[in-house]
Amino acid sequence: MLNVGREPLYRDQVVDVARRGTLVELTPLAEQSIAATRKHVAALAAEQRPVYGVSTGFGALAVRHIPADRRTALQRSFVRSHAAGAGPAVEPEVVRAQMLLRLHTIATGHTGVRPETAHALAAMLNAGIVPVVHEFGSLGCSGDLAPLAAVALALTGEGDVFDASGRLRPAAEVLAEAGIEPLVLVEKEGLALTNGTDGMLGMLVLALHDLSALLDVADVTAAMSVEALLGTDRAFAADLQRLRPHPGQAVSAARMSALLANSPIVESHRGPECTRVQDAYSLRCAPQVNGAARDTVRHAETVADRELAAAIDNPVVLDDGRVESNGNFHGAPLAYALDFLAIPLADVASMAERRTDRMLDVARSHGLPAFLADDPGVDSGHMIAHYTQAGVVTELKRLAVPASVDSIPTSAMQEDHVSMGWSAARKLRRGIDGLVTVLAVELLTAARALDLRAPLKPGPATGTVRDLLRSRVPGPAADRHVAPEIAAAEELIRSGAVRDAVAGFTDSTVDRRVS
Numbered sequence: 001m002l003n004v005g006r007e008p009l010y011r012d013q014v015v016d017v018a019r020r021g022t023l024v025e026l027t028p029l030a031e032q033s034i035a036a037t038r039k040h041v042a043a044l045a046a047e048q049r050p051v052y053g054v055s056t057g058f059g060a061l062a063v064r065h066i067p068a069d070r071r072t073a074l075q076r077s078f079v080r081s082h083a084a085g086a087g088p089a090v091e092p093e094v095v096r097a098q099m100l101l102r103l104h105t106i107a108t109g110h111t112g113v114r115p116e117t118a119h120a121l122a123a124m125l126n127a128g129i130v131p132v133v134h135e136f137g138s139l140g141c142s143g144d145l146a147p148l149a150a151v152a153l154a155l156t157g158e159g160d161v162f163d164a165s166g167r168l169r170p171a172a173e174v175l176a177e178a179g180i181e182p183l184v185l186v187e188k189e190g191l192a193l194t195n196g197t198d199g200m201l202g203m204l205v206l207a208l209h210d211l212s213a214l215l216d217v218a219d220v221t222a223a224m225s226v227e228a229l230l231g232t233d234r235a236f237a238a239d240l241q242r243l244r245p246h247p248g249q250a251v252s253a254a255r256m257s258a259l260l261a262n263s264p265i266v267e268s269h270r271g272p273e274c275t276r277v278q279d280a281y282s283l284r285c286a287p288q289v290n291g292a293a294r295d296t297v298r299h300a301e302t303v304a305d306r307e308l309a310a311a312i313d314n315p316v317v318l319d320d321g322r323v324e325s326n327g328n329f330h331g332a333p334l335a336y337a338l339d340f341l342a343i344p345l346a347d348v349a350s351m352a353e354r355r356t357d358r359m360l361d362v363a364r365s366h367g368l369p370a371f372l373a374d375d376p377g378v379d380s381g382h383m384i385a386h387y388t389q390a391g392v393v394t395e396l397k398r399l400a401v402p403a404s405v406d407s408i409p410t411s412a413m414q415e416d417h418v419s420m421g422w423s424a425a426r427k428l429r430r431g432i433d434g435l436v437t438v439l440a441v442e443l444l445t446a447a448r449a450l451d452l453r454a455p456l457k458p459g460p461a462t463g464t465v466r467d468l469l470r471s472r473v474p475g476p477a478a479d480r481h482v483a484p485e486i487a488a489a490e491e492l493i494r495s496g497a498v499r500d501a502v503a504g505f506t507d508s509t510v511d512r513r514v515s
Contacts, residue, residue: 004100004107004122005030008309011301014205018097023126026107026118033109034118040321041112045071045187052325053191053315054112075185079156082149082194085134090147090426092130092162097202098144099125099151101308102193108311111192112323120155120183121193127178128164129154131171133199139410140331140421143312144199147422152193157182196312200334203425204304207341210432211297214439215290216499218348219252219506221442222286223259224462225355228449230269230366231279233260236287238513248294250514253287258509259502263459265450280364282354289351293344300337307334331421335404338424345431346396349438353393356386356442359449372448372476379479382445385486389441392434399427399434440489443469443498451475461505468492468501 002013005027016022026034044051050065057064057074066074099121105111106118124131131154137146153159157172175182185193226233234240236253260266269276278284315325358364360371360382373381403424409416447466450458458466472488474480492498 001025003027004104006033006108008305009101009104011205011208011304011308014097014100014202014308015209017100017125018093018202018206021128024100024103024122026103026122030107030109030118031115034106034113034115037109037112037317037321038114040317041188041323043321044323051315051323054187054323071187072184075187075190076156078190079149079152079185079194080158082145082190083153083159085137085146085150087135089132089162090135091429092166093206094199094203095130095133095147095151096125097206098133098147098198101198101201102148102151102196104308105196105198105311105313106192110311110316110318111313112188112317113192114186114189117155117183117185117189117193120180121151123178123180124155124175127174127180129171129174129178129180130162132160132162132168135426138199138422139408139415139418140197140200140335140423141329141415141418142314143194143196143329143331144422145194147199148194148196152185152190155183155193156185192313195314195329197307197329197331197334197421198312200331200338200421200425201304201307203429204300204334204338205308207338207425207428207432208297208301208304211293211341211345213496213499214432214435214493215252215294215297215348216255217439217443217493218290218293218352219255219286220259220462220465220498220502221352221439221446222283222290222355223256224446224450224458224465225352225359225442226256226279226283226286227260227263227265227458227462228359228368228446228453229279229283229355229364230265230276231283232270232276233257233263233266235279235284236260241287244288246291246295247514248298249287249291251294251510252291254510254513255506256287257513258506259461260459261461261505261509263462265453265456265458268456280354280358282351282358286351289344289347293348296340296344300341303333303337331419332404335419335421335424338421338428339402339404342396342400342402342424342428342431345428345435346393346400349393349396349435352438352442353386353389356382356389356445359445360386365449368449368452372445372452374476374478381479382441382448382482385441385444385482388486389438392437396431396434396438399431403427436490436493437486440486440493443489443493444473444485447473448476461502464501464505465498468497
C-alpha cells in the first residue's frame, strides 16, 4: 500500500503503481488538507465576484461569469469537451501513472476538490480500471488536458475503460461492479482533475526507469563486442578515466573493465606481438558515449524529482485560502528533459550499430567469417539482422529531433505558446523500444562472434551472458529464421535477465572504482 500525502513521491513508487498494481491510500493529513481547501473554494463559489475556475468559464472563455445553477453543467461540459483525444489508446501503465500523479497533486490540498472526488480516483486506481486515453490531444500546456479529461470523464461514469482483466467496456458498468459511485462534479473539480502535467511526468519517470537498465545492458553488449573484435580493455583503465572526471563515464568504464576481466580472448592478444595501436572509436569510446547518456539520465532524474514534489493546477488554492492563477502547468521543464534523453538514446544505439557492422565485415573483424555466416555465400548470417538494426537506428535519429522547439497557438490565442511535452514523451517511449531492438541485435551478433573465436573462451562475465542467450537461441550454424531470435534477445533485455546476469561481476568493481 502506498500512502499518498503532501510529501513528494519517489520515482520507484510511481513505477510500482503503474506497472505492478501497488494499491494507494490517502494519508490522514492529505484528507485534512483536501477538506480544508475545499471549504475555501466553497466560500468563494458563494460570492458574487467571479473567480477563475470556480465561477467562470475556462481558457479564452474565462471572461464569462457562470451563475450557481449552471456550474454543475459547466463542469460536465468541461470534462466532456476536453476528453477530445484521438488515435490509439496509450499504454495502461501510462494512464495509471498519470492517475497516481493527479491524486498526489490533489493530496497536497492545493486543488480545492472534495474529499469524495479524491477517494473516487484512488478507488478507480485500486480497482485496476484504466480509462481509455488516446495518443493525441495534449499540447503540453494547460497540462495534459485531453488525457486527464479522459480519466475525469470515466469518474463521472461516461466513456470507455479497460476493466481489471483488460476488456474494453463502458465506464458506468465497470464502476458499478467495483462499487464506485460516479461523480457529479462541482465547482473547480473539472479543472482540477485535468490541469496537470501528469501524463508527461509519468512517462518521464517510466522512461528513466527503463533507460537506467538499458544503459547497463549497453555496457554489456559493448564489452562483448570489444572482446569479439579482439579489442583491448586498456582504454577503460581507471587512471585514464580520472583524467576526464564525468561520473557516468567512470561508471561505464568500470563496468566494461569488470565485464572483460579474466577474458582468455582479451589475454590472447595482449602481448608485445600485437601490432594494433588502438581500437576504433565505437570500441574505445563506448564509456564516453554510454557514460554521457548516464549523466543525461541523472539530469532528467533531477527534473523528475522536482516535479514529483510539485502541485500543478491552475488556479491553485494556497494555504491561506487565496485562489491564484499561475503558469506552473506549462510543460517546458519536462519537455526539455524528455527531448534531451532522446538524443543520447539515439547515439548509444548508433554506436552499437557501428560495432555490429564491424563484426560482420571481413575487412575489419580480424578473422571472423563474412557476416558471421556458417557458409558465406550459401548463408547470409546476420547480414539482414544488421539491416533491421540500421533501420531502427535511423528511426531513432528522427525521433531525436526535439518536439519542444515547436509550438502552435490555440484557444483563440489565450494559449499562445505550448510545450509539446506529451509529444516528446511519446516519441521517447518509441525510442526506448527501438534501443531494446538495437541492443538485442548487437547481443546476438557479439555472442555469435565470441562462439566463433573458439577454442578461445570469453571472460566469466561475458561468457555468462553468452550462455544465458544460448538458453534461448542456439549457437552458430546454418541460417535459421532470425526474427524469433531477435525477439528472444529483446525479451532477455526487457526482463532484466541480461542485467542481472552480470551484477555479481560488476557491482563491487563499480562501487570500488567510482568511490
